Amino acid sequence: MILLLKATYYEILKIFNRMRTYIGFATVTLLVPMIMYLAHRFGFDVQDQALRALGDSVMFVGTLVNGLLVSYYLMNVLWVHFPFFIVLVGGDIMAGEAAAGTFRVLMTRPITRFQILTSKFIATFFYTAVIVFYLGIVCIGSGVMIVGGGDLFVFDKGILILSQNEALFRFLIAYGLAVVVQMVVAALTFFFSTIASNGIGPIIGTYAVLVVSLILSVIQIDVLDTVRPYLFTTYFDVFFAPFADPIPWREIVQKSLCLGGYIIGFYILSLLVFIRKDILS
Amino acid sequence: MIIQTHNLGKRFGDRWAVKNLNLTVEKGQIFGFLGPNGAGKSTTIRMLLNLIRPSAGCFELLSQRVGSSGKKIYARIGALVEKPDFYLYLTAEKNLEILAALSGCNSRQRIREVLEIVNLQERAQENVRNYSHGMKQRLGIAQALLHDPELVILDEPTSGLDPEGIHEIRELIISLASEREMTILLSSHQLHEVEQVCTHMAIIDNGSMVVQGAVKELLGKTDFYVTEVRIDRPEDAYQLLKTEKWLDDITLDDELLKVHLSADSRPLLAEFLVRHDFRIYSIIPRTSLEDYYLTLLKKRHGR
Amino acid sequence: MNQKLLHLSLLIIMALLLGVMTSLESQTLSDPVIILGKVQAPMEAIADYSVTVTVSVAVPNLRMPDKELRLFYQQPDKIHVETDGFAMLPKVGLVPSQINQLLENVKMTLKSTPEQNESGAYIINLQHLEAPSKMTTTIWINPKRWTLDKVLMNVPDIAETVITIQYQKFEGFWLPEAIKVYLNMQQSIPAMQRPSIEYPVGYFGGSSGKEPVSGIITLDFGDYRVNQGIDSKIFE
Known part of the structure; x- marks a missing residue:
């Protein structure tokens, strides 16, 4: 156990000593405040559109267009765009060592393959959690600073306006669930990384599966109804669930368990492959 | 162990x-x-x-x-x-x-x-x-x-x-x-x-x-000795010796003849050279891992 | 006898005076401008006030938390609202000056006097001359305290809004204690769904908003501070 913890610590250290790790952080740091500035400068008319029906009777005080609203909309990057930063690091975590030949050095140590793989998996989880929460912190932080704070305006069986404190609590849950969602992507790319011998294959492989699964999940064709429950992307929308009122905990737990099943499934597959794998490079 | x-x-x-x-x-x-x-x-x-x-x-x-x-x-x-x-x-x-x-x-x-x-x-x-x-x-x-x-x-x-x-x-x-x-x-x-x-x-x-x-034991096996021979007219000697059946192999390397043969056959080599009027400067039985290794593998591959 | 006659005469004079006074007091007005002037007159004495308003919204397909805000008013028509986010307030009845806005470019007709209706109020019809949607407004004026007690705003085929205002007397002024805004909309807010895997950026579908819906916005007023002076900078 101590060896596993030590190995995990050094895996995290390795991840955060690599340039590619910071591509995601740098992109988030640059792009998100820029988007916030543009939203602040040019705004968008979602409030007027949505509340048009009431406009003749009431006047609106304050604005619903604020940093939290932009942050909420920015969560849409979690579907397809943000996973790139996950696969960029996760795809290389096993394949990178295989390609660089460092597995040879690692495996001559008194550490088991189970411990090596598990430590890398935990480190991948750690990176995923850190970058997802970093996205959340930068979105909400820069949003509140640049666009301003206030109530969060979302759609849920109509219009739902959440107070700022309530919205922040919902964001916390949402980003926690986003970690689970992104961890499925990480686990998939981790699996591909285990069977690949370079870092490019897992990135392409993961994206191919992700995009195809998303398309199959999104397209509303009856034929696909039987397939859809088996696609992990079907449960990806769980990170928007906390913005319902009341919070649909049952749905969140069910979807999280499904996603957790995929994470464990990909982990076990990776383990089976890696334990039997001959290190020939 | x-x-x-x-x-x-x-x-x-x-x-x-x-x-x-x-x-x-x-x-x-x-x-x-x-x-x-x-x-x-x-x-x-x-x-x-x-x-x-x-x-x-x-x-x-x-x-x-x-x-x-x-x-x-x-x-x-x-x-x-x-x-x-x-x-x-x-x-x-x-x-x-x-x-x-x-x-x-x-x-x-x-x-x-x-x-x-x-x-x-x-x-x-x-x-x-x-x-x-x-x-x-x-x-x-x-x-x-x-x-x-x-x-x-x-x-x-x-x-x-x-x-x-x-x-x-x-x-x-x-x-x-x-x-x-x-x-x-x-x-x-x-x-x-x-x-x-x-x-x-x-x-x-x-x-x-x-x-x-x-x-030391393996290299000590005389079967794997190489006999280095310095003589006059090494090219002529090489042409003559390479058709002889009692030696395993012979190479000419920069006027130095390297003859692979068993220790028992070494006197035959000296006799052969004297009989053909070659002037012998030196006949030195040498062994090295390289020779041992190459000889062993050649034997194994039937060359 | 003389004394008795004197008492009787005084009694008759007092009765006559009382009758005249009562007659004067209950005199039915017929000019809406005068009626509305009576509503506005007491408010002239209010230079400024601030009040805490708690807004509760109960409108189908619109859920928002109760909102507490601080409303600042200064003569003649300055309003400033401080809130930590977003709030919805009725367009009429919130502060005295809002009645002035109602009276701009309107044709006023007295629809009913206190004697002619059960509510005991003056009912005035306002025909908005510039409103493109043929909007009409009906207001109920309480003749006992000269307050605006009810407003009915009707935009044909779009919405009918009824605003009822309850008053409390504060430092000699009748000021709103509670306002209820009853919304009757021909088009409702669509039941838009949260983003899901089928509609990743949010679903603007749901009920298309064709069926009429009703809703209530309630405002509770408290912590009035009248004529205590308000820095006019906050209205800038």
Whole structure:
């Protein structure tokens, strides 16, 4: 156990000593405040559109267009765009060592393959959690600073306006669930990384599966109804669930368990492959 | 027994890379592991280091059956397999720190010691990315020695080193065995190096053991002596001798005749040269690992 | 006798005076401008006030938390609202000056006097001359305290809004204690769904808003501070 913890610590250290790790952080740091500035400068008319029906009777005080609203909309990057930063690091975590030949050095140590793989998996989880929460912190932080704070305006069986404190609590849950969602992507790319011998294959492989699964999940064709429950992307929308009122905990737990099943499934597959794998490079 | 393999085998598809290998390495030996490319040396070492799974047989390391003891036994083994690969984006010291932690030792003092042993202490804080191949090779040896192992497995340890570096590593290997009582399994293509350093050796070919034993004993077998002959008109002598059936082989190398023949046949050679009016400057029976190795393999391949 | 006659005469005079006074007091007005002037007159004495308003919204397909805000008013028509986010307030009845806005470009007709309706109020119809949607407004004026008690705003085919205002007397002024805004909309807020895998950026579908819906916005007023002076900078 101590060896596993030590190995995990050094895996995290390795991840955060690599340039590619910071591509995601740098992109988030640059792009998100820029988007916030543009939203602040040019705004968008979602409030007027949505509340048009009431406009003749009431006047609106304050604005619903604020940093939290932009942050909420920015969560849409979690579907397809943000996973790139996950696969960029996760795809290389096993394949990178295989390609660089460092597995040879690692495996001559008194550490088991189970411990090596598990430590890398935990480190991948750690990176995923850190970058997802970093996205959340930068979105909400820069949003509140640049666009301003206030109530969060979302759609849920109509219009739902959440107070700022309530919205922040919902964001916390949402980003926690986003970690689970992104961890499925990480686990998939981790699996591909285990069977690949370079870092490019897992990135392409993961994206191919992700995009195809998303398309199959999104397209509303009856034929696909039987397939859809088996696609992990079907449960990806769980990170928007906390913005319902009341919070649909049952749905969140069910979807999280499904996603957790995929994470464990990909982990076990990776383990089976890696334990039997001959290190020939 | 430090290493003992029992009918060890590894099959890739239909081809046996290693078959029925019974290798025995005892404590304190510097054991040279020789064989041509593709003979199965690396595959054997990889099996010993748990990098690949044997298809047949089993083996013991430090008198423990590997597999039943888990990986704890590897805390007593150091290894450098093929080229030394490290995390290029980390410093040499950090690389060693990681490997030390995974080996159960985490002493900064020991890291400094091994860096001094391989003469890298001055550049310990540099990223390995900036290291030359020779420096990486030395760092590879440093990591193998990090946890003060009882058995060190070195695969081509002097590859890429300058002459001074090669000499230092050879000296180091000898001192590790003599002063620290480490057992060393040395795989090398440099027969001269094995001859100079190793006490014992094994030669494998096509995945099977050809011979193993003490270097002195094996080289002492007169069958493998090469007789170097310096005479006048060496080209004429070469043309005459190459058709003779009582010698195994003959080569002409820069006016020096190298005749492969058994010790019993050596007087025949002298008689033959005298009978054909050659002036003999010297007839010196020599043996070297290289000759031994090449002769053995030629015999094996029926050439 | 003389004394008795004197008492009787005084009694008759007092009765006559009382009758005249009562007659004067209950005199039915017929000019909406005068009626509205009576509503506005007491408010002239209010230079400024601030009040805490708690807004509760109960509108189908619109859920929002109760909102507490601070409303600042200064003569003649300055309003400033401080809130930590977003709030919805009725367009009429919130502060005295809002009645002025109602009266701009309108044709006023007295629909009913206190005697003619059960509510006992003056009911005035306002025909908005510039409103493109043929909006009409009907207001109920309480003749006892000269307050605006009810407003009905009708935009044909779009919405009908009824605003009822309850008053409390504070430092001699009748000021709103509670306002209820009853919304009757021909088009509701669509039941837009949260983003899901089928509609990743939010679903603007649901009920298309064709069926009429009703809702209530309730405002509770408290912590009035009248004529205590308000820095006019906050209205800038």
